Amino acid sequence: MELTGAQALMRSLEMSGVEVMFGLPGGAILPVYDPVLDSPIRHVLVRHEQGAGHMAQGYAHVTGKPGVAMVTSGPAATNIVTPLCDAFMDSIPMVVVTGQVAMSAIGSDAFQECDTTGITMAVTKHNYLVTDPADIPRIVAEAFHIATTGRPGPVLIDLPKDVSNATMDWYWPDGVDLPGYRPRREIDPAAIAEAARLIRTAERPVIYAGGGLLKARAAEALRELAEMCEIHVVTTLMARGVFPDRHPLCLGMPGMHGNYTAVTAMQQADLLINLGARFDDRVTGNPAHFAPGAKVIHVDIDPAEHGKVRVPDVPIAGDAKVAIEALIEVLRPGDGSAVTDAMADRSVWKSTVSGWQEQYPLSYDQPSSGHPLKPQYVVEQLRDHTPDDTIVVAGVGQHQMWASQFWQFDHPYTWVNSGGLGTMGFAVPAAIGAKVGRPDRTVWAIDGDGCFQMTAQELISASAENIPVKVGILNNAYLGMVRQWQELFYAERYSEVYLSADHPDYVGWAEAMGCVGIRVESAEEVVPAITKANAVNDRPVVIDFRVDTEEKVYPMVPAGGSNDDIILGPEGDADAALKGSAPS
Amino acid sequence: MWQAVVSGPQGTNLSPEESAVVSLPQEPDLHIFAAIVENKFGVLARIAGLFSRRGFNIFSLAVAPTADPSYSRITIVVDVHNTDVNQIAKQLDKLVNVINISELHPSDSLERELMLARVGAVDLEAVVDVISEYGGEVLDHADGEAIVSVSAHPDRLDRCERQLRPFGLHVLQRTGRIALRALDADEPAVGMTA
Ligand SMILES: Cc1ncc(C[n+]2csc(CCOP(=O)(O)OP(=O)(O)O)c2C)c(N)n1
Numbered sequence: 109m110e111l112t113g114a115q116a117l118m119r120s121l122e123m124s125g126v127e128v129m130f131g132l133p134g135g136a137i138l139p140v141y142d143p144v145l146d147s148p149i150r151h152v153l154v155r156h157e158q159g160a161g162h163m164a165q166g167y168a169h170v171t172g173k174p175g176v177a178m179v180t181s182g183p184a185a186t187n188i189v190t191p192l193c194d195a196f197m198d199s200i201p202m203v204v205v206t207g208q209v210a211m212s213a214i215g216s217d218a219f220q221e222c223d224t225t226g227i228t229m230a231v232t233k234h235n236y237l238v239t240d241p242a243d244i245p246r247i248v249a250e251a252f253h254i255a256t257t258g259r260p261g262p263v264l265i266d267l268p269k270d271v272s273n274a275t276m277d278w279y280w281p282d283g284v285d286l287p288g289y290r291p292r293r294e295i296d297p298a299a300i301a302e303a304a305r306l307i308r309t310a311e312r313p314v315i316y317a318g319g320g321l322l323k324a325r326a327a328e329a330l331r332e333l334a335e336m337c338e339i340h341v342v343t344t345l346m347a348r349g350v351f352p353d354r355h356p357l358c359l360g361m362p363g364m365h366g367n368y369t370a371v372t373a374m375q376q377a378d379l380l381i382n383l384g385a386r387f388d389d390r391v392t393g394n395p396a397h398f399a400p401g402a403k404v405i406h407v408d409i410d411p412a413e414h415g416k417v418r419v420p421d422v423p424i425a426g427d428a429k430v431a432i433e434a435l436i437e438v439l440r441p442g443d444g445s446a447v448t449d450a451m452a453d454r455s456v457w458k459s460t461v462s463g464w465q466e467q468y469p470l471s472y473d474q475p476s477s478g479h480p481l482k483p484q485y486v487v488e489q490l491r492d493h494t495p496d497d498t499i500v501v502a503g504v505g506q507h508q509m510w511a512s513q514f515w516q517f518d519h520p521y522t523w524v525n526s527g528g529l530g531t532m533g534f535a536v537p538a539a540i541g542a543k544v545g546r547p548d549r550t551v552w553a554i555d556g557d558g559c560f561q562m563t564a565q566e567l568i569s570a571s572a573e574n575i576p577v578k579v580g581i582l583n584n585a586y587l588g589m590v591r592q593w594q595e596l597f598y599a600e601r602y603s604e605v606y607l608s609a610d611h612p613d614y615v616g617w618a619e620a621m622g623c624v625g626i627r628v629e630s631a632e633e634v635v636p637a638i639t640k641a642n643a644v645n646d647r648p649v650v651i652d653f654r655v656d657t658e659e660k661v662y663p664m665v666p667a668g669g670s671n672d673d674i675i676l677g678p679e680g681d682a683d684a685a686l687k688g689s690a691p692s
Numbered sequence: 693m694w695q696a697v698v699s700g701p702q703g704t705n706l707s708p709e710e711s712a713v714v715s716l717p718q719e720p721d722l723h724i725f726a727a728i729v730e731n732k733f734g735v736l737a738r739i740a741g742l743f744s745r746r747g748f749n750i751f752s753l754a755v756a757p758t759a760d761p762s763y764s765r766i767t768i769v770v771d772v773h774n775t776d777v778n779q780i781a782k783q784l785d786k787l788v789n790v791i792n793i794s795e796l797h798p799s800d801s802l803e804r805e806l807m808l809a810r811v812g813a814v815d816l817e818a819v820v821d822v823i824s825e826y827g828g829e830v831l832d833h834a835d836g837e838a839i840v841s842v843s844a845h846p847d848r849l850d851r852c853e854r855q856l857r858p859f860g861l862h863v864l865q866r867t868g869r870i871a872l873r874a875l876d877a878d879e880p881a882v883g884m885t886a
């Protein structure tokens with residue numbers, strides 16, 4: 109059967125199991141948009157290509173399936189570079205197709221030509237420039253294989269217009285042949301045995317659970333290991349939800365804005381069991397002072413993570429779920445006795461940890477009535493007045509940290525955020541993608557006023573396509589996180605961080621985009637507004653929560669500082685705040 | 693002519709003697725990697741890009757197709773100052789087009805490098821004296837200049853280069869080293885071979 113390259117591309121996407129794609133057409137990708145009309149794949153038309161990329165990411169986050177976006181050449185390709193980089197940093201499986209000028213024009217600075225493969229080389233797991241329509245099925249099959257196996261990531265396919273227009277004999281490859289790509293690693297039994305020995309003898313062990321566990325779909329295995337060995341678990345920003353926050357062994361989020369117990373337990377541990385995390389600087393603070401007394405077991409599917417930041421005592425390269433199951437197997441006694449019988453006495457450690465939990469809970473103070481409305485209170489009310497399995501999507505800034513801190517995540521794949529790249533504007537499009545992937549779930553974006561202004565126009569896409577997401581803007585009239593650093597580390601010299609609470613008029617803007625808009629100015633209005641928003645199911649809803657402009661995120665470990673120097677709050681340790689090093 | 697002013701760590705201007713000490717380059721710590729890569733468009737750019745974005749320092753790089761023209765063999769000499777050697781190998785290994793990668797230790801490898809140089813040769817005999825010690829040859833000579841070719845172990849090539857310097861090294865082109873594991877050397881323990 110003879111197909112055009114364009115038809116072959118769509119057919120290949122169908123063969124790869126794609127159900128939804130996000131995109132926006134233009135000159136170089138025009139040939140492919142014609143067969144889009146005949147394809148069973150749902151296409152969501154975005155208003156900006158960055159939105160297409162983040163939607164694909166949100167979709168991938170909650171479904172575990174690769175997100176797919178398609179855009180034209182030149183400015184469209186550059187518009188999607190941010191989502192590619194975001195997906196690369198957070199290991200999100202994604203396939204992006206970009207149009208390209210005709211092969212004969214490449215290199216001539218043709219209209220809307222840009223070196224897309226050159227530009228995206230550093231932010232993709234792999235990329236392709238297609239030069240022959242006959243290669244399309246093979247390349248698409250390879251792209252999905254690479255995006256979804258091993259450490260997942262984004263793959264880009266750059267498709268010149270003449271290649272789309274030329275014809276080929278259709279085929280679908282049986283498999284892929286990539287001799288240089290070896291995503292599967294056999295777990296080394298000797299490493300598992302050594303890890304088990306360290307686990308048995310540790311007196312102060314902590315499981316450092318990372319986003320890799322979600323990719324490995326290892327939440328249940330993690331729970332079994334933690335419960336069997338009675339080891340506390342911290343869940344990083346990328347791993348929120350992989351272990352239930354309500355579980356007695358859960359210590360919550362560590363890191364720069366982690367809670368005291370999570371940060372300090374890691375800091376004082378004698379064994380860190382890192383499962384799919386990467387010792388990000390937002391977790392470790394100054395790595396030279398991070399968990400100085402801890403031995404490290406590090407499970408990662410990407411062996412390059414071993415020793416990149418911290419040299420592990422026991423590196424285990426491989427799939428986290430397989431590794432955890434192997435550990436459980438080795439640790440479980442044959443005679444049916446409790447595993448913990450064979451372990452070091454941890455009673456002192458356990459009471460130390462629960463002492464911290466009691467003494468240093470996360471806290472804020474919501475005045476009983478009227479102003480100012482505290483952002484943390486809004487997050488708590490959202491948490492308490494939405495279904496238990498609501499998907500929460502955050503932007504980047506203070507609101508993101510409050511969302512992570514004050515939500516209670518009890519299910520995996522209910523938290524979507526931009527961790528590694530910290531991309532403002534992520535929330536609205538990622539929430540739309542998440543809702544497309546899980547239409548059965550309630551999806552709430554908790555966004556900042558600054559972030560919202562970066563990608564809000566995608567709510568028009570959501571209205572047009574009947575994707576009823578809900579957005580709660582924690583409108584503090586500031587680029588709040590930057591304001592916080594200027595307050596703490598630049599002597600309250602506020603430089604270019606004021607946004608105004610009234611401009612834009614978020615309610616008017618929401619309505620103009622076909623959404624329901626609600627404004628909330630006091631604590632009493634919060635729950636009724638949430639209830640009203642939850643009742644809307646035929647269009648998106650935006651709530652403009654006018655929150656305290658001066659509220660800060662605590663605890664805080666100043667950038668580059670040691671986790672021992674955690675600042676608990678304004679009253680707790682005001683002097684320590686001033687001692688903190690400058691942000692970097 | 694201009695003179696560079698080298699500032700000390702505290703921003704003080706140093707005397708020429710002191711600044712010479714400050715600006716003295718650190719002894720490079722060179723490691724040799726050999727990689728087999730798919731002979732495809734853009735592979736070299738991927739490798740070069742990886743090195744620059746991870747902050748690895750390429751000292752020299754030589755690349756050409758293998759006996760099977762669908763692959764190329766690349767010898768990369770890396771200055772590993774402040775870099776973990778394993779990181780370099782592991783990051784390279786992640787590139788989809790890199791089939792395998794291994795580190796070649798000088799003690800169990802054979803290394804060669806080729807140099808072409810245009811040197812002052814008013815006294816051609818003297819130039820020939822120097823290069824013949826290294827098995828080199830004169831490819832061309834005219835008007836008091838010669839083009840010489842020397843292939844040798846890179847350390848010997850360094851020595852040859854030093855000896856040629858007094859004649860006037862007008863143009864110098866070295867290829868960067870290539871290396872093969874010696875026949876009696878053990879295979880590396882890491883599951884990577886080249
Ligand atoms: C695209 C982008 N630009 C700049 C930044 C730096 N930045 C981090 S948080 C932040 C402020 C975000 O403001 P807002 O969305 O209002 O959130 P808030 O901190 O006030 O909750 C900025 C500017 C970023 N992370 N991303």
Ligand SMILES: [Mg+2]
Nearest residue numbers: 556557586588
């Ligand atoms: Mg704000």
